[in-house]
Amino acid sequence: MAAGKPDKSELDKGRKKRAFKKNLVAYSFIAPNFIGFAVFTLVPITFAFLLAFLEWDGNNPVKFVGLENFKALVKDKFFIASLKNTIIYSIGTVPLTLVSSLGLALILNREIKGRAFFRTLGFFPYVASLVAVTSVWTMFFHSSKGPVNAVLYYVFRVPKENLPNWFTGSLVLLMLILFSVWRFMGYYMVMFLAGLQTIPRELYEAGTIDGANAWQRFRFITLPGLRPTTFLVSVMLTINCFKIYDIAVMLAGGSTNTLSVSSMVLVYYIYQNAFNFWKLGYSSAVAMVLFVLVLAVTLIQFKGQSKYANE
Amino acid sequence: MRRKILVLLLCISMAAAMFAGCSPQGGSQTPTPTTPPSGGSTQTSEDKVTLKWALWDYESTPYWGALIEEYKKVKPNVTIEYTDLGSTDYMTVLAAELSGSGSEFDVVTIKDVPGYATLVQKNTLEPLDSYIKAAGIDLSQYGGITDQVTVDGKLYELPFRSDFWVIFYNKDIFDRAGVEYPTNDMTFEEYDALARRVTDTTFGSEVYGAHYHTWRSAVQLFGILDGKHSILDSDYSFFEPYYEMVLNQMRDGVAMSYTDVSTEGLHYSAAFANGNVAMLNMGSWFIATLISSLERGDYDPELCGNWGIVKYPHAEGVEPGSTLGTITGLSVTAVSKNKQEAFEFVKWVSGPEGAAVMARTGNFPALSTEEVKSIIASLDGFPKDEQSKEALEVSNLYLEVPYAPNVSEINAILDTYHKMIMSGEISIKDGIAAMNEEVAKLK
Numbered sequence A: 001m002a003a004g005k006p007d008k009s010e011l012d013k014g015r016k017k018r019a020f021k022k023n024l025v026a027y028s029f030i031a032p033n034f035i036g037f038a039v040f041t042l043v044p045i046t047f048a049f050l051l052a053f054l055e056w057d058g059n060n061p062v063k064f065v066g067l068e069n070f071k072a073l074v075k076d077k078f079f080i081a082s083l084k085n086t087i088i089y090s091i092g093t094v095p096l097t098l099v100s101s102l103g104l105a106l107i108l109n110r111e112i113k114g115r116a117f118f119r120t121l122g123f124f125p126y127v128a129s130l131v132a133v134t135s136v137w138t139m140f141f142h143s144s145k146g147p148v149n150a151v152l153y154y155v156f157r158v159p160k161e162n163l164p165n166w167f168t169g170s171l172v173l174l175m176l177i178l179f180s181v182w183r184f185m186g187y188y189m190v191m192f193l194a195g196l197q198t199i200p201r202e203l204y205e206a207g208t209i210d211g212a213n214a215w216q217r218f219r220f221i222t223l224p225g226l227r228p229t230t231f232l233v234s235v236m237l238t239i240n241c242f243k244i245y246d247i248a249v250m251l252a253g254g255s256t257n258t259l260s261v262s263s264m265v266l267v268y269y270i271y272q273n274a275f276n277f278w279k280l281g282y283s284s285a286v287a288m289v290l291f292v293l294v295l296a297v298t299l300i301q302f303k304g305q306s307k308y309a310n311e
Numbered sequence B: 001m002r003r004k005i006l007v008l009l010l011c012i013s014m015a016a017a018m019f020a021g022c023s024p025q026g027g028s029q030t031p032t033p034t035t036p037p038s039g040g041s042t043q044t045s046e047d048k049v050t051l052k053w054a055l056w057d058y059e060s061t062p063y064w065g066a067l068i069e070e071y072k073k074v075k076p077n078v079t080i081e082y083t084d085l086g087s088t089d090y091m092t093v094l095a096a097e098l099s100g101s102g103s104e105f106d107v108v109t110i111k112d113v114p115g116y117a118t119l120v121q122k123n124t125l126e127p128l129d130s131y132i133k134a135a136g137i138d139l140s141q142y143g144g145i146t147d148q149v150t151v152d153g154k155l156y157e158l159p160f161r162s163d164f165w166v167i168f169y170n171k172d173i174f175d176r177a178g179v180e181y182p183t184n185d186m187t188f189e190e191y192d193a194l195a196r197r198v199t200d201t202t203f204g205s206e207v208y209g210a211h212y213h214t215w216r217s218a219v220q221l222f223g224i225l226d227g228k229h230s231i232l233d234s235d236y237s238f239f240e241p242y243y244e245m246v247l248n249q250m251r252d253g254v255a256m257s258y259t260d261v262s263t264e265g266l267h268y269s270a271a272f273a274n275g276n277v278a279m280l281n282m283g284s285w286f287i288a289t290l291i292s293s294l295e296r297g298d299y300d301p302e303l304c305g306n307w308g309i310v311k312y313p314h315a316e317g318v319e320p321g322s323t324l325g326t327i328t329g330l331s332v333t334a335v336s337k338n339k340q341e342a343f344e345f346v347k348w349v350s351g352p353e354g355a356a357v358m359a360r361t362g363n364f365p366a367l368s369t370e371e372v373k374s375i376i377a378s379l380d381g382f383p384k385d386e387q388s389k390e391a392l393e394v395s396n397l398y399l400e401v402p403y404a405p406n407v408s409e410i411n412a413i414l415d416t417y418h419k420m421i422m423s424g425e426i427s428i429k430d431g432i433a434a435m436n437e438e439v440a441k442l443k
Helices: A008-051 A068-075 A077-108 A115-127 A130-140 A147-154 A171-197 A201-209 A214-225 A227-242 A246-252 A266-276 A280-309 B002-021 B062-074 B090-098 B113-121 B129-135 B171-177 B188-198 B217-226 B237-251 B258-264 B268-273 B285-296 B339-350 B352-360 B370-377 B386-390 B407-422 B428-441
Strands: B049-055 B078-084 B107-110 B158-170 B208-211 B277-283 B307-310 B322-332 B396-399
Touching (some): A008 A280, A068 A280, A077 A115, A077 A171, A077 A227, A077 A266, A077 A280, A115 A171, A130 A246, A171 A214, A171 A246, A201 A214, A214 A227, A227 A280, A266 B090, B062 B078, B062 B339, B062 B352, B078 B339, B090 B107, B090 B113, B107 B339, B113 B407, B158 B171, B158 B339, B158 B352, B188 B208, B188 B237, B188 B277, B208 B268, B217 B237, B217 B322, B217 B396, B217 B407, B237 B428, B258 B407, B268 B285, B277 B285, B307 B386, B322 B339, B339 B352, B352 B370, B370 B386, B407 B428
Parallel strands (some): B049 B078, B049 B107, B208 B277
Antiparallel strands (some): B107 B322, B158 B322
């Protein structure tokens, strides 16, 4: 063995050192983001988990109440109403948005005249200010002066006293769903358009040669090719739907910005309990329910996705 | 296996990211130890003291600046630094500011009773009783209002502004219709009949006999004027006749429908300024707004320049001049390091000198004296008729919301069902039954 040649263990050490250095560089790049995430997201979320089992008003000493907050939820009419409304809203919005944004993407993926213009048009509701577009909607569906009710009155001869109040009762959820679909389909359309670009053209050519008609090409080439996009879109949509707050307050809140039993949604109820009633523990318990709900739906979607992928 | 864990983690973090906005700010919850009030301030009156004061809408509210200026003349060694927290969500923002020990406020303005209840329960305010006793303040000068916000024998605020509801009316509309003006002694039946007489439902030139803002106070609280009921009762059937009166008026086109007012977000001032509302029930704060907006030319004097006020209508057998009111008060925070100095300021603002400043700017001080009333009645732009001046006499003032520990929640419940009753989602009877049921559930 020649002198001066480093033995194996020393070589290992050097390699480890280099690897450590490399990691350190990587960590230092991640750090700014991670520290921000930890301080502003991770810690508060962990704290919110704990809060669900406590009673706290933000200033007085904390009191441990165990599962009391969750027990109270079951009997809370407003919680049940907000849970119900949120679920109905999501069930209505997710598939409708998915279908309409996919449809829009398929149409605008063709070589039609003014394609760029129509794409922008589709995307516009998403970038327009929420305050502005909700005002337009409320005027549009205004019970006595809105054009929609005017058409119902003059064209369809609906008697004046039977004209619907679009922002109250059971109609308000329909309004929220329609508004959300209209607002968000342009955004998801862009994602689908991107997804469509990834499907190789040869597949369509091969399909055409094999005698597949338009529907078959869509069913057996486009849809499977879009599966990753569809999955991403449906997960994002579901999460966004469960988080609904601003749209509900802007459309159904009226001049007092309060939601009644027919339009109450979970995030609004969380806010109301936390910052109007200062029942931070109870509000965290509601937030936990929302969290579990979203987690469950997302897991189911992941499961479904991997099942399809292995087909 | 690894992928599974990764997927799970991804799911959790995606779902969790949505809480980023709604988790409470952490922080120490123990208030810093406070010095006993009886110990008094160790500073001599010559020491420079800076007091931090929380308020809202400094620019558009004339009296904040006037009070600070005047106080400077009385106590040159005290500097008042204000922080404008904005008027929307003021009490919510303030409650968040006072949570934990990070607050620097010495004096905070109390905008409403539910917010006051929150701050008292959070133990963020200093009880003022020992200070009041030491300063020899006679609370009876506030006409019993302070009793309605006393908590377990302790008072945490002194009112400096007090508003009461009156009926604003547009004289031109009554003149055109050839109908006599409303009076200071109207029963609800007379009021309803009068509103119907001036109403014109002609399409395109509608005149509304009455207008109701979307607040529940504008309808429900007709019911508390008999002095026997309050929103702390657990039985709200006394709201019923008033819901019936107002909903019938809306059905018959005597008043704009609630849904229209609500979806349009129509402000009561805009409704009155349009010149097609004959009578509007609203708080006395609207007097100052009307005067200054007409003066600046924001409102067209042709449409609403000829206005007057009368006392609230009353139920059969109830003394006229009974009305509902709200108070704005000042409190000293529990964490203030200059409690004595802070109280001196609170005392001055809510006392006769502060009251004079308030009246000069067209606002109603809580300390209401004959002098104050005559200052307001002689303001430029205040109606010249005797009736309007008389309307400033209040015989019984009931707070819209008196103190109760869970008053925020009662408020929210009543708001919810008010909205549903008014928009026709639920019948009056069912709505009131739901109010009774939900309020009874509160601890």
